[in-house]
Amino acid sequence: MNALPRKRIVGYTDRISAAPGETIRVMVSAEDVAAYDATLVRLTSGDLHPGGSGFIEREIADLGRHPGRVQAIAAGSYAIVDPAGSLAALRSLSVLAFIWPTLPGKGRQVILGQRRARSGFALALDETGAIAFEVGGATVSTGVPLLAREWAFVAATFDADARRVVVHQEPLVSYPGLDRRSWREAIVTQSLATDAPFMIAAEAGEGHPTAHFNGKIEAPVVAREALDRAGLERIAQGAITPEVAAAWDFAREMGGDRIVDRSPNRRHGRLVNLPTRAMKGHGWDGSEMNWTHAPHQYGAIHFHDDDLYDAGWAADFALTVPAETPSGVYAARLTGGGDVDHVPFVVRPPKGRRGADAVFLLPTASYLAYANERAGLEGDGHLQAFANHLVALGPGDLWLNDHQGAGLSLYDRHGDGSGVSISSRLRPILNLRPGVTSAWVGTAGTAPWQFNADLPLLDWLAAKGIACDVVTDEDLDREGMGLLDGYRVMLTGSHPEYWSRSMYDALQAYLGRGGRMMYLGGNGFYWRVAFHPTLPGVIELRRAEDGIRDWVAEGGEYYMSFTGEYGGMWCRMGRSIHALAGVGMAGQGFDVSTYYRRNSASRDPRAAFVFEGVEGDVIGDFGTVGGGAAGLEVDRYDRALGSPPHALVLASSENLSDTYFPPPDEINNASAMMDARQNTRVRADLVLFTTPNGGAVFSTGSIAWIGSLTHNRYDNNVSRITENVLRRFLDTKGIG
Amino acid sequence: MSEPDLTRPELIAEFRRNPVGRHSPDLRLLLNTLRKADGEEPYVLVCTKPHREWRLARKKAGRGQALTLLDGAIFTDADAAEWAVFKLRWARMTGREIGE
Ligand SMILES: [Fe+2]
Numbered sequence: 002m003n004a005l006p007r008k009r010i011v012g013y014t015d016r017i018s019a020a021p022g023e024t025i026r027v028m029v030s031a032e033d034v035a036a037y038d039a040t041l042v043r044l045t046s047g048d049l050h051p052g053g054s055g056f057i058e059r060e061i062a063d064l065g066r067h068p069g070r071v072q073a074i075a076a077g078s079y080a081i082v083d084p085a086g087s088l089a090a091l092r093s094l095s096v097l098a099f100i101w102p103t104l105p106g107k108g109r110q111v112i113l114g115q116r117r118a119r120s121g122f123a124l125a126l127d128e129t130g131a132i133a134f135e136v137g138g139a140t141v142s143t144g145v146p147l148l149a150r151e152w153a154f155v156a157a158t159f160d161a162d163a164r165r166v167v168v169h170q171e172p173l174v175s176y177p178g179l180d181r182r183s184w185r186e187a188i189v190t191q192s193l194a195t196d197a198p199f200m201i202a203a204e205a206g207e208g209h210p211t212a213h214f215n216g217k218i219e220a221p222v223v224a225r226e227a228l229d230r231a232g233l234e235r236i237a238q239g240a241i242t243p244e245v246a247a248a249w250d251f252a253r254e255m256g257g258d259r260i261v262d263r264s265p266n267r268r269h270g271r272l273v274n275l276p277t278r279a280m281k282g283h284g285w286d287g288s289e290m291n292w293t294h295a296p297h298q299y300g301a302i303h304f305h306d307d308d309l310y311d312a313g314w315a316a317d318f319a320l321t322v323p324a325e326t327p328s329g330v331y332a333a334r335l336t337g338g339g340d341v342d343h344v345p346f347v348v349r350p351p352k353g354r355r356g357a358d359a360v361f362l363l364p365t366a367s368y369l370a371y372a373n374e375r376a377g378l379e380g381d382g383h384l385q386a387f388a389n390h391l392v393a394l395g396p397g398d399l400w401l402n403d404h405q406g407a408g409l410s411l412y413d414r415h416g417d418g419s420g421v422s423i424s425s426r427l428r429p430i431l432n433l434r435p436g437v438t439s440a441w442v443g444t445a446g447t448a449p450w451q452f453n454a455d456l457p458l459l460d461w462l463a464a465k466g467i468a469c470d471v472v473t474d475e476d477l478d479r480e481g482m483g484l485l486d487g488y489r490v491m492l493t494g495s496h497p498e499y500w501s502r503s504m505y506d507a508l509q510a511y512l513g514r515g516g517r518m519m520y521l522g523g524n525g526f527y528w529r530v531a532f533h534p535t536l537p538g539v540i541e542l543r544r545a546e547d548g549i550r551d552w553v554a555e556g557g558e559y560y561m562s563f564t565g566e567y568g569g570m571w572c573r574m575g576r577s578i579h580a581l582a583g584v585g586m587a588g589q590g591f592d593v594s595t596y597y598r599r600n601s602a603s604r605d606p607r608a609a610f611v612f613e614g615v616e617g618d619v620i621g622d623f624g625t626v627g628g629g630a631a632g633l634e635v636d637r638y639d640r641a642l643g644s645p646p647h648a649l650v651l652a653s654s655e656n657l658s659d660t661y662f663p664p665p666d667e668i669n670n671a672s673a674m675m676d677a678r679q680n681t682r683v684r685a686d687l688v689l690f691t692t693p694n695g696g697a698v699f700s701t702g703s704i705a706w707i708g709s710l711t712h713n714r715y716d717n718n719v720s721r722i723t724e725n726v727l728r729r730f731l732d733t734k735g736i737g
Numbered sequence: 738m739s740e741p742d743l744t745r746p747e748l749i750a751e752f753r754r755n756p757v758g759r760h761s762p763d764l765r766l767l768l769n770t771l772r773k774a775d776g777e778e779p780y781v782l783v784c785t786k787p788h789r790e791w792r793l794a795r796k797k798a799g800r801g802q803a804l805t806l807l808d809g810a811i812f813t814d815a816d817a818a819e820w821a822v823f824k825l826r827w828a829r830m831t832g833r834e835i836g837e
Contacts, residue, residue: 006785049787381779381798382772390757393782405801444757445815447788593758658759
């Protein structure tokens with residue numbers, strides 16, 4: 002009776018896009034499912050709204066029956082030193098580091114050591130947040146908890162002959178009455194011996210690493226002698242004395258996943274689960290904001306116990322995309338134990354071979370940004386005020402609530418409150434699924450978001466018999482302009498918000514050559530992200546400077562670690578969204594959508610083709626996303642922000658609700674006249690303009706637009722306008 | 738300066754007519770007052786059939802926090818769920834029930 006809906010099967014793939022003949026591995030975890038059936042399906046719709054097309058999928062191939070098994074996710078980042086360079090032979094030692102703990106007192110947290118169960122040693126925060134040295138079964142703690150988010154120098158020495166442990170903690174700043182400086186000395190009987198690997202920010206557990214550290218660690222050093230305070234000071238200052246066994250400089254190779262030992266011993270290590278690099282160190286003085294100019298001021302790594310890059314599951318099966326499979330969105334459908342999971346991916350055309358004149362750029366970078374987003378699951382009354390309705394949790398949300406280690410979205414914060422700046426797809430992503438809606442968007446969480454909001458475009462294209470290839474952001478980032486070259490029209494999804502430089506360059510080059518774009522979304526082209534140069538399927542974002550930010554990057558941490566690029570909003574980096582798309586972010590609200598009304602420009606002869614067969618002035622007062630074509634996030638024409646002067650503003654939204662507000666970049670000073678009811682700058686504009694070399698751009702400036710295409714069996718004015726524009730854009734003859 | 742009376746019947750009637758979407762300023766103030774009073778354990782819905790069926794629950798804000806399913810109606814209409822929660826919150830605020 003009281004059973005909650007339960008997700009039992011979840012999976013992910015090793016790649017998001019593959020051409021015919023290429024192989025995709027599928028990783029699955031199945032809880033209380035003896036066996037499941039796998040089927041390759043082509044996905045066309047997942048719109049379960051009563052006015053939507055429902056689920057439309059076509060079975061392509063049987064992928065076999067597979068035993069169900071549970072695969073766990075081991076979240077939490079750390080560094081591990083190559084076993085060949087292990088520090089196993091240590092008898093006595095000194096260890097030290099600078100740390101900036103973010104959750105002292107939240108359980109025992111290892112800073113560094115060689116420890117497993119009660120063998121070996123570790124420098125750690127004890128349960129109370131005090132610095133402790135553990136050796137064998139003994140623990141020597143200062144007994145004085147450190148303050149969160151304050152830099153401290155911490156060290157311990159162990160003299161095997163005297164059997165003496167000394168522990169130090171020295172905050173770099175102290176407050177009257179809150180002096181947390183402390184040291185402690187004790188005699189112990191244990192030894193350092195262990196077979197555990199040397200790790201930083203965690204220890205070897207049973208199976209998976211454990212006791213993760215939350216916060217920043219900088220410049221850890223290990224010496225093979227118990228040094229006195231002066232000796233510790235020398236190596237803390239950077240001296241490589243003969244006793245130094247390893248001294249890691251996290252300011253080297255900050256874009257990669259290797260940590261470099263600058264001592265002659267070359268005990269380099271490897272980072273697991275992508276902690277955040279290029280973070281301000283204890284010596285950052287504000288003189289430099291760009292880590293590439295002063296790497297030594299950015300020698301800290303911020304570790305989190307909920308970082309996740311690659312869930313690392315064993316593959317259940319692999320599938321090879323059959324030859325001649327048409328480009329489109331496909332999924333491995335996994336059915337068993339009363340549950341179904343669809344693990345989606347794109348079949349792209351083979352390199353250099355277009356299968357159509359139109360191409361849909363599936364905004365997978367934006368899907369990653371929102372991957373496993375938890376606002377609805379974790380928010381309080383403020384979120385419901387923001388949404389203006391109740392949150393409704395689905396099976397995917399409940400699964401996330403039970404699986405806290407499943408990796409976070411770029412909208413979430415880590416457990417320690419710091420922003421999530423890295424998101425990968427090598428993990429199950431519960432909201433990148435057909436049929437799934439967002440817990441907090443639309444009445445009772447019924448609005449689709451991203452992937453499932455984009456599927457109706459495929460449904461509509463199929464219904465209209467318009468051939469269209471599908472490629473992903475990741476393909477575009479890797480291959481650049483060549484991926485789009487030759488297509489007459491590129492269509493976007495409903496919310497293509499996140500763009501890497503390579504993607505943006507490719508789009509601009511494509512448009513510069515006369516390529517045509519239909520921007521069928523809202524709040525597009527907004528954030529700059531970087532794909533990792535070598536690790537697949539992962540992006541980085543710094544929520545810098547301005548814009549809608551669910552968390553805010555700290556001053557001095559605006560440059561991305563993956564590439565050294567400045568992070569934040571493209572429009573602040575010489576790339577006006579308005580110039581590119583004719584419209585740019587004007588506002589957002591998450592309750593109901595509205596309609597557009599035609600402007601006089603819609604009667605301009607240059608726009609006649611757009612409105613052929615369209616009667617009346619009201620466009621899109623229907624749809625499965627909030628009940629209208631204009632809504633959720635909306636963009637407006639604004640000449641002052643770079644919209645082309647010759648653009649035609651064909652129609653504009655009216656009557657957005659009072660919960661629609663401008664983005665922070667439009668609020669230089671708050672006022673009581675900001676909401677859409679009083680502020681006509683918060684609106685969606687439908688815009689058409691020509692570009693050089695026979696190109697053109699048509700923009701709808703609304704996330705909800707695609708959700709109106711299928712209304713009334715694809716027969717409606719949003720559908721008609723979209724079809725008119727698409728067919729005209731596919732035609733080689735000039736426009737305007 | 739007088740504060741608006743947020744318990745006045747026309748606000749209830751306005752919410753009943755249109756639970757989600759554009760609201761009068763006083764109704765917006767009332768709704769946000771009620772939502773805030775949920776504190777650390779807001780009312781939420783659990784969707785048991787996509788777009789068609791919901792149940793009422795409370796979910797502690799924050800990561801991995803418990804969800805408690807509340808006994809009571811199964812909603813087949815999102816507006817009815819909004820109304821049910823509105824009544825619960827209103828009664829908590831005023832100590833009085835809203836008559837049907
Ligand atoms: Fe967004």
